[in-house]
Amino acid sequence: MPELPEVETVVRELRPHLVGRVILDAHVDWARIIAQPAEDIPRFRAGVSAHTIVGLTRRGKYVILGLHDARYVLFHLRMSGRLLLSALGQPQHLRTVFDLSDGGRLFFYCQRKFGRVWLVDDPDVVLGDLGPEPLSAAFTSDALRVLLRDRRAMLKPLLLNQRFVAGLGNIYVDESLFRAGLHPRRAANTLTAEEIVRLHDAIQSVLRQAIDHHGTTFDGMFVRPQGEAGRQQEGLSVYGQAGSPCPRCGTTVERSIVGGRGTHYCPQCQVMLPQGKLMGRSFAPDQDERSRPRGDGARSSEIGERPQPGLSPAMEDAAR
Numbered sequence: 001m002p003e004l005p006e007v008e009t010v011v012r013e014l015r016p017h018l019v020g021r022v023i024l025d026a027h028v029d030w031a032r033i034i035a036q037p038a039e040d041i042p043r044f045r046a047g048v049s050a051h052t053i054v055g056l057t058r059r060g061k062y063v064i065l066g067l068h069d070a071r072y073v074l075f076h077l078r079m080s081g082r083l084l085l086s087a088l089g090q091p092q093h094l095r096t097v098f099d100l101s102d103g104g105r106l107f108f109y110c111q112r113k114f115g116r117v118w119l120v121d122d123p124d125v126v127l128g129d130l131g132p133e134p135l136s137a138a139f140t141s142d143a144l145r146v147l148l149r150d151r152r153a154m155l156k157p158l159l160l161n162q163r164f165v166a167g168l169g170n171i172y173v174d175e176s177l178f179r180a181g182l183h184p185r186r187a188a189n190t191l192t193a194e195e196i197v198r199l200h201d202a203i204q205s206v207l208r209q210a211i212d213h214h215g216t217t218f219d220g221m222f223v224r225p226q227g228e229a230g231r232q233q234e235g236l237s238v239y240g241q242a243g244s245p246c247p248r249c250g251t252t253v254e255r256s257i258v259g260g261r262g263t264h265y266c267p268q269c270q271v272m273l274p275q276g277k278l279m280g281r282s283f284a285p286d287q288d289e290r291s292r293p294r295g296d297g298a299r300s301s302e303i304g305e306r307p308q309p310g311l312s313p314a315m316e317d318a319a320r
């Protein structure tokens with residue numbers, strides 16, 4: 001599903017085509033895509049028509065379109081949503097179209113029907129529970145340390161939790177944990193100070209690189225607003241790479257279910273225990289493992305947040 005880098009790509013590439021335009025009319029052919037006013041196509045249409053788009057931004061995985069009357073249209077693409085500037089040729093998946101004053105149109109396609117649109121006075125009604133933006137100035141390694149403290153959950157499900165940190169999904173959590181050298185089943189409160197700094201740097205560098213590459217088009221679900229694919233799929237280290245050699249050590253990348261989600265990792269590079277209890281190897285170049293303090297993560301690392309039985313990964317994604 002589209003994650004922070006894909007949504008950021010959508011926002012950046014749509015912005016010059018939307019801001020300053022008037023929405024002349026809106027067509028919605030499937031009422032359930034309107035989350036607010038719930039399933040009410042006439043009220044949604046009246047609320048956006050003849051309104052100027054004054055801004056376009058992102059929070060977590062949400063696209064936020066500001067209208068001149070200080071109301072907002074929010075989109076969540078969920079599994080398969082696409083915001084496009086031209087028709088795709090799959091009319092059966094087209095849910096919403098905005099006609100714009102310059103003759104342009106904004107198309108919202110959603111094949112799996114998990115995507116949603118809101119028209120709200122206050123975006124916090126929808127966004128209020130989101131955790132910090134991982135690329136914001138406020139998201140420092142110290143802030144991450146405070147967030148991780150006292151959390152016994154496994155890193156994988158914790159980083160996927162949008163209330164913990166906003167915008168990460170399955171691809172970039174797996175890639176961040178690989179880059180940080182941390183096992184996805186590690187308990188959050190067993191990380192050393194050094195590992196927290198590494199995790200923070202990994203999250204930010206993974207996201208920035210993916211934004212620079214216009215996102216990941218892995219399964220054909222995500223395309224950029226003018227129909228092009230992203231390029232980050234060529235730069236993935238472990239996500240979707242099960243059975244291939246780890247780009248760092250050559251060990252076969254594994255896939256297993258962690259917290260109910262398919263998870264890709266290198267069993268050699270990603271350590272299960274705090275360094276000092278050697279189960280994997282460190283890649284920080286300046287570390288002497290013999291001098292590292294011995295932590296106490298062995299038992300507590302088995303404790304994680306409960307997976308959600310009965311929810312398929314697709315349903316879980318849709319629930320976020």
Ligand SMILES: [Zn+2]
Nearest residue numbers: 246249266269
């Ligand atoms: Zn490796």
